[in-house]
Amino acid sequence: MTKVALAIYDMDKTVTRRATFTPFLLHAARRLAPWRLLLLPAVAVTSLGYALKLYDRARLKELNYRLLIGHVPPDRLEPVIQSFADEQLRANILPGARERIAHDKAAGRRLVMATASYRLYAAAIAQRLGFDDVIGTEQAIDRKGRVLARIDGANCYGAAKHDMILAWLEQEGLDRGALHIRFYSDHVSDAVVHHWADEAFATNAHQRLIDVARTEGWEVLDWRK
Structure with missing residues (x-):
């Protein structure tokens, strides 16, 4: 039986040169409410709190999103998302990543982005790169339809990313035994997914x-050179 081929990519520093979360917050603040840039010292304080292990990565994201963006209706947020995605495509995508994505797509692999970044903007970047599906950190919506800082579910990071990929496979009706999966990521926090994949790339x-x-025999790629 021919297996369905998937290629799953992390985003930040795997496909992109630089992380995207803080640049997105700054991009949105400048366009939606420039006065929020005055709160950058508070953002530095939240980073210190994370460094001191007062809270986890998920809470850090929520705090900084609340400070720099706040609760915004989707119709106001959408143009900001699109302009940010355009900016990332112009200046923050590694050429080697573009080539491998094109190669996997030409080979008939279903392209999936699995990222700890908010799906809110990661999906716009992924769509421009030709991805078929996106798994990312989701955000809650309030009764007025505004996008909140609060994470809905888990932060798509580490073991939670693996769990969210499995949940996505079930949602899509995909049987793991009928799949051949490639996985690309830059960070050891994703090693659980590297171990689970059929082909693992430390990228x-x-x-x-x-x-x-090197211990596991995974291929090491460097698209930064």
Whole structure:
């Protein structure tokens, strides 16, 4: 039986040169409410709180989104998302990532982005790159239809990313045994997904992941060069 081929990509520092979350917050603040840039010292304080382990990554995201964007209706947020995605495509996508994405697509693989970034804007970037599906951190919506800082469900990071990929497979009616899965990521937090995939690629990786990749026999790629 021929297996269905998937290629799953992390986004930040795997497909992109730089992380996207803080640039998105700044981009949105400048366009929606420039006065919020005065709150940047408070953002620095939240980062210190995270460094001191007062809260986790998910809470850090929520705090900083609340400070720099707040609760915004989708119709106001959408143009900001689209302009940010255009900006990322112009200046923040690694050429090697573009080439591998095109190669996987030409080979008939279903392209899936699985990212800890908010799906809100990751989906716009993924759509421009030709991805078929996006798994990302979701946000809650209030009764007025405004997009909230609060994460709806789990932050799509580490073991939670693996769980969310499995939930997505079930939602799509895809049987793991009938799939051949490639996975690309730069960070050791995604090693659980690397282990689970049929082909694992440590991509633009930091040293900890490179060390794991060498032990496990995963291919090491560097699209930054």
